[in-house]
Amino acid sequence: METPDGVKYLFWTQDQSPVGRSVGVPRREPVRELPDLSEGTGWFRTPTTRVVVWMFRRPNRIWALPIALLLVPAYLIAAGLVQSYLVPLDGIYLLLAWLCVYNAAKFAVTGPIAFLMHLVDRARGRRRPHDLVTQHMPYG
Structure with missing residues (x-):
C-alpha cells in the first residue's frame, strides 16, 4: 500500500517552520490563504x-x-x-x-x-x- 500524499509532505505552521517529518519527498510550498476582503x-x-x-x-x-x-x-x-x-x-x-x-x-x-x-x-x-x-x- 502506498503512503497517502498528505503524509509525504511536511506540514507548515504560520511562521513557515516545518512540523512533522518527511518521507524523502522534497518540500512543497505552503498553500496560499484566501485574500482578506x-x-x-x-x-x-x-x-x-x-x-x-x-x-x-x-x-x-x-x-x-x-x-x-x-x-x-x-x-x-x-x-x-x-x-x-x-x-x-x-x-x-x-x-x-x-x-x-x-x-x-x-x-x-x-x-x-x-x-x-x-x-x-x-x-x-x-x-x-x-x-x-x-x-x-x-x-x-
Whole structure:
C-alpha cells in the first residue's frame, strides 16, 4: 500500500517552520490563504467603486453630485452605443452594456446620498475634517 500524499509532505505552521517529518519527498510550498476582503480585494478593487468610496470621504462629498451628474448620462450613452453597435456583432458585448447600466445606477444612487451627507455636515457647522480639531482649540 502506498503512503497517502498528505503524509509525504511536511506540514507548515504560520511562521513557515516545518512540523512533522518527511518521507524523502522534497518540500512543497505552503498553500496560499484566501485574500482578506478588508484589504481592498474583490469588490473594492473596481475603479468605479474606488470613486464611490472617494466621494463618501468628508472633504470630497461636495463633488459627489457633479460627478454623478456627469457620469450617469455618460454611462447610459455608453450603454446605448454598445447596445446599438456591438451587441449585434457578438452577444458577449451585452455584458458590457449591463456593466454600464450598473455603474450608472450605482452613481445615480450614491451621488445624491453623499451630497446630502455633505449638506448635513454643513448644517452642523463642519466644513472640512480639520475643523473638528481646530474648533475646540483656544488659539487660531
